[in-house]
Amino acid sequence: MALTAAMFWLWLGGGALVLADSKPNPDKTFVNPLEITTPDPLLPQSDQPLTPQEQLKLKAALDELNQQAAAKLATGDRMGAFDTWNRELRLRRALGPLEEVEALGRVGAIAWREKQRTEVQVITKRLQAIQQQTTSQPTVNLQLLRSLGVAFQQVREPKSAIAVYEQILAAARQQKDAAAVETTLSTIAELHLSWFDYPQAAATYEELLGLARARSDHNRVVTYLQQLAYIYEKARQHQQALTVRQQLAELYLNEKQFTLLPALRLEIGADYEALGQLQEAFRNYQEAYSSAWSLQRYSLASDALRQLIALYRSQGQIDEALQTSQILLETDQRAYNFYGMMTTYDQIGQLYLSRGNYSEALAAFQKGLELAQQLKYQETHFAQQIAQVNQQISK
Template sequence: MLQRLIVIVTISILFSSSLALAESKKPKPPDKFPPNPLEFTTPDPLLPRSPKDKKPLPLTPQERQRLEPELDELNKQAAAKLQAGDEVAAFEIWNRELRLRRFLGSLAEVQALSRVGAIAWNQNNRQEVVYITQRLQAIQKQTQQEKKSSEIDLELWRSLGQAYQNVRSPKQAVEAYNQVLLAVRQQKDTAALVETLKTIGELHLSWFDYRQAAPVYEELLSLATSQGEYVNEVTYLQQLAEIYAQTQQSQQSLNVLNKLGEIYTNENNLIKIPELKLAIASDYESLGKTNPSLLVEAFKNYQEAYTTAWQLQEFVSAGEALQKIIALYRSQGQIDEALEASQILVDTQTQAANFYGLMQAYDEIGQLYLQRKEYPQALTAFQKGLQLAQQLKHQEVYFTEQIKKVPKPNF
């Protein structure tokens, strides 16, 4: 019994020791990426002196003149390797070039990082994009700490912003351009202010950040209005209309659309009116959910959209306006008015040669007659819809089912 106990204890000790040994030998999880090659400080034969630390060597003008063409040559070699299909070798050469560009100053390095970053992104080389982004962040941090003169900062921050755009880092890009924005505001450089705001606004929109874009375009609109720049004013109003539509800010959208409406009316630019009135009506309809009195304005603008579109023989837009009117009538329980508008919709879709829309109009009429329990008229409408469905080879089953559902008269 004692011998058996000793064996069990011995086995337990050996098992525990094996676990401990296995634990000690267990490999550590690898880093997501290996060390950033842009931070290597290995001596390079192209440098006149070996760097003792990560700080750039203070090169003489003559040394810079000799180094720059050598780095341009490295860029050409890397491009040739990539063209030949050797991406690994290409980025090894580019990384060497980028390490050496650091000795030409922050601006030259950032511009090179921006160029190679764009290539890395286009090649879907995520690892290289991360390396370049990390290096850009290090330069940004260093620049903020050094507080260089505003003129140098301005060019450097613009380059940083562009570089971040090239590696698709929108948040950092906006941070960089905001530094530019501060500088040009202080300098009261209106032209530079407008260009910077446009860059920031476009950057927000490219990443569908509409709420951040809104105040930027509001400021651009204010600047264009104050300077009497009519074309830009219209452009920014149109952009804001899209932004507020995307963010479902109906009241702000209305404010912008009404300004556009005044401009189009003063210009007698009727071609723009139907689409504009449809958007205005839609905003009033949204606001009408909490304030039903505004639905009158929705009806009014839908009707104006239809009338103007019909006058312009824009039958597609006219049909769209009628569909909105019908839906609004139905939501308010005004079946007779909806039915009347649906009959007009049939004429409109016929004029537009929109057979799919005509088929939908007959469906609308059939549903409305069903609500009124006027079954023969409903049946006729669905049969006309089926005829079109058969021609279009679309929704045939649907209309067949609708016809079956219509109550038959009792004789």
């Protein structure tokens, strides 16, 4: 960290020195490559709109430029590639804003991937200019707005993308197009989520949930509840996550989707534990174990038992932790989880050590060593534990 800080300050100091010593040079002023107005031989030298035939000819030429730029990039000529793409983008304006926006998004995605920051900024600026022009029009061009939304996503400009989709959403609501409203809300929610804006993502999914419930769309209700549970968990809003998961549990029970319940009970138990409601946490972990065992999902049953053991240990309930550990050994054996068995023997040994029961601890560590030798993993750890216990016994 110190080295990084030193390099950072050195970079700052060097930059300041260059700025102080350098003199403004009008000849080196940045020229936006998309605003160059030099006549291009691919465009007819006329103020008249392009005829359909001229448009087709220009489009074919621009598609060829795109291929040339891609070929240059493939050979390592990054500068030449983006020079060619910028020429294509300048000329795409002649084909209308939709053609231009789609091309801007395509090239912007490549520029982002190639870490061409200036190129991304130039393209983003042009997209924002088109967005402003579109917003000022008396009629809404939904096709162009959708294309703008995609393009802003391609250049990683989520705020602008969301602003565009909000316009689309307003139009869909005005037209009372329920399907378009839900599709647009889903896109907005996904954008918020992809940029870790959990509060906005949650608010949008809550609205989607309300719409799905209003039309009794069971599948969508489940999907949106699952998304909300994930979001609230990530945001560490355990009470909200718990409320959503309880609703999911009720739906699973009503639909007799019993195979989905063990994992959900585990998550509900974790929510209760985070909220300090340990009795409810215990109950849900136990239910998760019982349902997983009955479904012969032994790996999931083991996860529930490990949560129970951790809770018992946190409350100083060593006897209960030991008893549950024995059940865990059997469960891991059924799941063929030999690594889990090895870890459990280590845990049992530590529990017996905490009570000064050295003979039982030694037996557990020896069984753990046998598994460690089979797995060729953590053999030294168990050998050291056995040696330390033997020292205690010999005192």
